[in-house]
Amino acid sequence: MISTTKHKGPVSKEDLEALYAANQLGLDTPESLVNTAWFYTVLYFGKRACQNQWAIKPGDLQLKTTTDGHKYFILNERATKNHPGGTNDNEDETQSVMMAWPGNPRCPVICLEKYLGKREPQYDAL
Secondary structure (H helix, E strand, O other): OOOOOOOOOOOOHHHHHHHHHOOOOOOOOHHHHHHHHHHHHHHHHOOOOHHHHHOOOHHHEEEEEOOOOOEEEEEOOOOOOOOOOOOOOOOOOOOOEEEOOOOOOOOHHHHHHHHHHHOOOOOOOO
């Protein structure tokens, strides 16, 4: 018997609030900042398996601004083993976007900007 992929359900609002209350998520400590940056990166850009998530480099994330001044990140995806590009690639060509949440202290763009500004630049890993 071939096993099928089993997707997990979404994180409940209660569990998310508990993670923020326990400082596992947030911007106040180095650990919570790393956890939150990873959480948002996977939430918005984690289309594939863990191996591809580890392959994301800081330079793959581009901060942009809309014409009305709202910031957002996009992920410049590189070719992978399963999706090398070209005319025969069946990869979804839609662009994932992480939009800012103006006025919200849990804004994913603010979190990622802060994380990218504090990470050690000599390391290539996100």
